[in-house]
Amino acid sequence: MMKKKYDYLVVGSGLYGATFAYFARQNGKRCLVIDKRNHLGGNIYCENREGINIHKYGAHIFHTDNSLVWHFVNRFVTFNRYTNSPIANYKGRQYNLPFNMNTFCQMWGVLTPDEAKAKIEEQRAEALAIMREAGVDRPRNLEEQALSLIGKDIYEILIKGYTEKQWGRKCSDLPAFIIKRLPVRFVHDNNYFNDQFQGIPIGGYNRLINGLLEGIETKTDADFFVNRSYWESLAEKIVFTGKIDEYYDYRFGKLDYRSLTFEHKTLNTPNYQGNAVMNYTDRDVPYTRTIEHKHFEMFGSSVYNCPKTVVTWEYPVEWTEGKEPYYTVNDERNTNLYSQYQQLAQQEKDVLFGGRLAEYKYYDMAPIVEKVMKLWEVI
Ligand code: FAD
Numbered sequence: 001m002m003k004k005k006y007d008y009l010v011v012g013s014g015l016y017g018a019t020f021a022y023f024a025r026q027n028g029k030r031c032l033v034i035d036k037r038n039h040l041g042g043n044i045y046c047e048n049r050e051g052i053n054i055h056k057y058g059a060h061i062f063h064t065d066n067s068l069v070w071h072f073v074n075r076f077v078t079f080n081r082y083t084n085s086p087i088a089n090y091k092g093r094q095y096n097l098p099f100n101m102n103t104f105c106q107m108w109g110v111l112t113p114d115e116a117k118a119k120i121e122e123q124r125a126e127a128l129a130i131m132r133e134a135g136v137d138r139p140r141n142l143e144e145q146a147l148s149l150i151g152k153d154i155y156e157i158l159i160k161g162y163t164e165k166q167w168g169r170k171c172s173d174l175p176a177f178i179i180k181r182l183p184v185r186f187v188h189d190n191n192y193f194n195d196q197f198q199g200i201p202i203g204g205y206n207r208l209i210n211g212l213l214e215g216i217e218t219k220t221d222a223d224f225f226v227n228r229s230y231w232e233s234l235a236e237k238i239v240f241t242g243k244i245d246e247y248y249d250y251r252f253g254k255l256d257y258r259s260l261t262f263e264h265k266t267l268n269t270p271n272y273q274g275n276a277v278m279n280y281t282d283r284d285v286p287y288t289r290t291i292e293h294k295h296f297e298m299f300g301s302s303v304y305n306c307p308k309t310v311v312t313w314e315y316p317v318e319w320t321e322g323k324e325p326y327y328t329v330n331d332e333r334n335t336n337l338y339s340q341y342q343q344l345a346q347q348e349k350d351v352l353f354g355g356r357l358a359e360y361k362y363y364d365m366a367p368i369v370e371k372v373m374k375l376w377e378v379i
């Protein structure tokens with residue numbers, strides 16, 4: 001049998017595909033990476049405007065506890081010391097996130113951890129009593145989870161409106177696990193993440209992607225499904241990072257996603273909101289966050305050296321065909337549907353499914369890199 005031209009066809013040039021191709025090349029494999037978009041990098045792609053790197057598909061902050069992952073990505077581009085500390089804006093009042101002593105002071109005027117704990121305990125007790133009266137002994141949904149963790153004030157001001165906008169569903173209809181991602185701290189610490197390492201690549205994420213893909217053949221504007229048999233004929237094995245339901249021609253039905261619309265504007269001011277990320281937690285404001293990109297890479301006086309700024313308004317929308325599938329919806333229906341596709345995927349000998357769309361799972365960037373490193377037994 002004639003050997004095919006490539007060992008691997010990698011469908012998708014996002015972080016999963018690019019990291020996979022890098023290690024394949026290191027191991028002497030011939031790869032072709034294709035992407036249906038007109039650029040490489042998937043959702044971490046940056047576009048430069050006014051000398052500012054714009055996170056075109058939403059704000060991306062790299063964070064990890066794994067020093068091997070951190071040192072690996074820093075081989076391709078140096079990461080800066082950016083620390084994510086979003087501000088919540090509710091009806092014109094600002095609160096620090098994640099929930100910490102600064103937030104509690106802004107919310108209730110409490111000054112010590114004991115005062116904050118007492119206030120939260122009082123509100124939790126009220127919520128638990130209401131649940132007990134209704135015969136509920138364990139939180140059944142996000143609303144009950146939030147109320148029993150942090151109480152009514154924080155839930156109503158900082159969680160309810162944001163979450164219902166983000167997911168297009170009532171908090172009482174959403175699974176509790178979504179909210180477990182938000183830390184609660186009794187110290188004055190606005191760092192959104194608990195990880196040891198955190199930052200933004202100096203010069204933008206394209207440097208990371210270009211470094212990973214250096215010396216590897218790539219093709220953009222190339223949709224696997226438009227010419228499937230041609231692409232399949234080129235390589236011994238396929239690494240597929242697109243939608244798993246589409247790969248199987250939706251034979252069990254379509255998986256749901258949540259999408260986003262980004263409105264990018266260049267403004268004639270050096271500093272619009274004084275922070276990279278501002279969350280709008282009020283239900284009546286149609287967007288969830290505004291991102292001022294320069295604050296990811298410009299600090300102190302350098303903010304003012306660049307006379308303009310670029311701000312992105314992020315609107316959550318229901319996903320329909322043609323829109324970008326940003327977030328998976330891991331409710332019961334979709335979890336069951338995905339497991340049917342997963343069973344087919346596990347039987348494939350020459351196709352590997354990886355990344356957030358093929359595994360139908362929310363992944364941060366570092367776990368994607370870690371997973372591929374483990375696959376190639378680098379860690
Ligand atoms: P993707 O980046 O989506 O790459 C998949 C690629 O496959 C795309 O380029 C797509 O065009 C291509 N493709 C799909 N179908 C086909 C086809 N048929 N033919 C050819 N190509 C195809 N992570 C963090 O760690 N920190 C953050 O702050 C953070 N913020 C985020 C904010 C938002 C709004 C979102 C949506 C995600 C965020 N993430 C963050 C997660 C991060 O984006 C993912 O971990 C990462 O992008 C996953 O990489 P991937 O390669 O799996 O997917």
Ligand code: UDP
Pocket residue numbers: 088097158159160162163166178179181182279281
């Ligand atoms: N969340 C919230 N208020 C906020 C920020 C987040 O209630 O100001 C909730 C919301 O349900 C969201 C979840 O926490 O879906 C996770 O938010 P995070 O910012 O960690 O994730 P991202 O949306 O960036 O993926």
